[in-house]
Amino acid sequence: MVQPRNPPRDVREFCSVLRLDADSVFVLEPRDADTPVPPYLPQPCSVQHLVERYLDIRCVPRRSFFQLLSYFSPDEQEREKLQEFSSAAGQEELYTYCNRPRRTTMEVLADFPHTASSVPADYLLELIPRIRPRAFSIASAMQAHPNKLQILMAVVQYKTRLREIRRGLCSSWLASISPEDGERIPLWVKKGSLKFPSDPDTPLVMVGPGTGVAPFHSAIQERAALGIPGCNLFFGCRGKSKDFYYQEEWQDLEKRRLLRIFTAFSRDQEDKVYVQHRIKENSAYLWELIGNRQAYFYIAGNAQSMPTQVTDALKCVFQSEGHMSAPEAEQYLVMLEKCRRFQSETWS
Structure with missing residues (x-):
């Protein structure tokens, strides 16, 4: 915070x-x-x-x-x-x-x-109300950076009907600070809601479009520091050349067989492609992980339509690869939620 x-x-x-x-x-x-x-x-x-x-x-x-x-x-x-x-x-x-x-x-x-x-x-x-603190997911792992705390932040800037540029209060303020300024930033750490399995052999499937990838960067970084494979990431953004966060790091981990990444760059082609499309395209692989290898599935990011669309795509995987009816797929998802193998952390 x-x-x-x-x-x-x-x-x-x-x-x-x-x-x-x-x-x-x-x-x-x-x-x-x-x-x-x-x-x-x-x-x-x-x-x-x-x-x-x-x-x-x-x-x-x-x-x-x-x-x-x-x-x-x-x-x-x-x-x-x-x-x-x-x-x-x-x-x-x-x-x-x-x-x-x-x-x-x-x-x-x-x-x-x-x-x-x-x-x-x-x-x-x-x-006038008090300025509310802003929450950011910690994007770094202690095993990789024991003396640092990293966050992933997009600087908010947009225009309104008034044609006045609107800037995010916290993101603009943080972006304006230079390490040389010696500025002290008031912050505190709260326990996150995502729980990861203690068994290192458990595969992880993580869906984190945009800055929603932050908590997964931390989890992947921790496993990579320990040399543990089994991380699968579905990452989406507008363009590969614009906001492909951690691109070089992901590619290096893929070469080392510590990560498998599926990307969706929505604006890089005429038809928009999102993470839910990549989930459906890789249904057989996902069912092998979730249905047979007891993988944990996570979603993080904007709470508008993405979580629902990703969840619907996952239920389609259950139906096509697990040979379930729509009600059975819904019940299977409920079971995964109860045993914490399906978790989400979203914000508006």
Whole structure:
């Protein structure tokens, strides 16, 4: 888990819109017994620290944000618009204004300047949520790198209907840090959900498109350091020349017969090819591993459609190679889940 920070430019802009002195220092006191002081903030605390390390000024605000903001508005026109956004009748317009273009809290405040400059500083913690820590899978093994902890991260960047470039808060912050900066990154380790078999002879089948391959890189690296074969990886990405993570390492392990990799580069040909297609194409080999050699099967990655499509492809393998009916294939998958031979770790 990594605790990200807002970039200095955003901090300056936020303080400017709300007319806050970034260097001013304050002491937090609980408003009542039901509203304790956040334990994560120092006492006393500077406005700079609060905005940079605590307030999620890049998040898309919720309906309650507009409702609370309307109470502070001295401008009649801005107040009426905020009240409309927070009403039941105004939800469609709020969606068009805020959610569809993913307008940030800071951008909304800039659109309502009279209101923003009137927000009492002691209400900022109620108005804007805390920056949530970001979770990353550990992508390295202690056996290979005993003094290092590696993660696999894609820097998030995209455009919205506003034609403004959106950047991931944590990924952009981490990418901006140089080892020479001496920057200390607040992080902590939590136990993962994937469990790997203790028997080294047990084959592993791992499906990890994109950055979902991170926990499998760790598992493969551990077995490779111990000279243990039996790893099978289904990896997918947009293009072989663009985001084929760990390509040289995978190829070296294949030469050493410590890994067998199946790749799906979705944009490298006219018809898109995904990992679920590779699973169906290698159904006989997969059934030999799962049905006869008691292999463990894992999925990691984006939680949208990939896990369901991979699972459906696996059930097709059970039907075609295991000669099962659709209900039997479903029951076989349930059995694998119960004995932890089918596991998934997905995120949105």
